[in-house]
Amino acid sequence: KAGVTQTPRYLIKTRGQQVTLSCSPISGHRSVSWYQQTPGQGLQFLFEYFSETQRNKGNFPGRFSGRQFSNSRSEMNVSTLELGDSALYLCASSVSLNTEAFFGQGTRLTVV
Amino acid sequence: GIQVEQSPPDLILQEGANSTLRCNFSDSVNNLQWFHQNPWGQLINLFYSPSGTKQNGRLSATTVATERYSLLYISSSQTTDSGVYFCAVQGGRDDKIIFGKGTRLHILP
Numbered sequence: 001k002a003g004v005t006q007t008p009r010y011l012i013k014t015r016g017q018q019v020t021l022s023c024s025p026i027s028g029h030r031s032v033s034w035y036q037q038t039p040g041q042g043l044q045f046l047f048e049y050f051s052e053t054q055r056n057k058g059n060f061p062g063r064f065s066g067r068q069f070s071n072s073r074s075e076m077n078v079s080t081l082e083l084g085d086s087a088l089y090l091c092a093s094s095v096s097l098n099t100e101a102f103f104g105q106g107t108r109l110t111v112v
Numbered sequence: 113g114i115q116v117e118q119s120p121p122d123l124i125l126q127e128g129a130n131s132t133l134r135c136n137f138s139d140s141v142n143n144l145q146w147f148h149q150n151p152w153g154q155l156i157n158l159f160y161s162p163s164g165t166k167q168n169g170r171l172s173a174t175t176v177a178t179e180r181y182s183l184l185y186i187s188s189s190q191t192t193d194s195g196v197y198f199c200a201v202q203g204g205r206d207d208k209i210i211f212g213k214g215t216r217l218h219i220l221p
Contacts, residue, residue: 033209037153043198043211056208088153098142098202100160101209106153 002026004093004104012110018079021107025072025093031055032074033101034066037088046089049074050097078109086111114139114204118197118212125189126220133184133215135199143202146173146184148195149214155198158184189219 005024013019025032034046045058049068066076072093078085088108092101115138125131135144146158159166159173161182166173175182186193196214 035209035211042213043200045209045211048209056206058208090153090155092155098207100143100157101145101200102157103147103155108153 004091004102006089006091006104006107008107009105010108010110012112013081014112015081015083017081018077019081019109020075020077021089021091021109023074023076023091023093023104025074025091026102029093029095029102030072031094031097031099031101032068032072033092033094034074034076035090035092036060037090037106038086043090046076048097055097081111083111085109113206113208114141114201114210116199116201116210116212118199118215120215121213122216122218124218124220127189127191129189129219131186131189131217133186133197133199133217135182135184135201135212137180137182137199137201137203137210139180139204141177141180141201141203142207143200143209144175144182145200146182147198147200148193149198150195158197186217189217191219191221193217194219 031050033048047066048056068074092103094101147155161173199212
């Protein structure tokens with residue numbers, strides 16, 4: 001059974017650009033959540049989706065957005081990139097809400 | 113929202129020693145997991161343990177939900193156990209998923 005797949009693995013963008021990250025959950029999993037990890041702030045929750053609906057959202061500015069498709073795949077978008085957006089972005093999937101989450105390998109975003 | 117505190121922040125042990133990592137949380141939880149982050153950044157599932165005790169080889173986790181803490185035990189540590197261990201909980205009024213700041217474990221050969 002394939003695990004959670006995140007693409008791309010590495011990304012370099014310049015300030016002001018936008019970026020879209022993709023997450024394919026484990027087959028049969030309907031919940032996807034996203035996290036940002038930085039050395040200073042640790043692991044912070046971004047969004048949680050279930051059956052194409054955003055169920056919960058972390059404390060991030062509106063430049064961070066996401067969506068989930070009918071096949072449970074999810075994307076997150078960051079617009080008007082800032083240097084501080086440089087981070088490891090992790091996606092997790094679970095069968096349903098409040099169940100065990102499994103993480104992908106992450107996308108390492110560098111903003112220059 | 114829920115506050116999650118992990119202790120100790122850093123732990124250095126000799127190979128073969130036992131260790132106990134602690135996770136305290138400030139509200140009732142529906143979900144609690146322990147992860148080990150490998151050097152490449154991936155979070156590896158250790159335990160899904162919102163209550164009770166679970167064991168997997170040299171590792172075990174005990175969560176006492178009524179007292180709002182969880183413990184991760186590592187026995188007979190190996191150098192490959194080195195890395196950062198995270199506790200993540202979900203619950204409270206806003207039901208957000210909150211990670212602790214982690215415990216960085218160094219196992220010396």
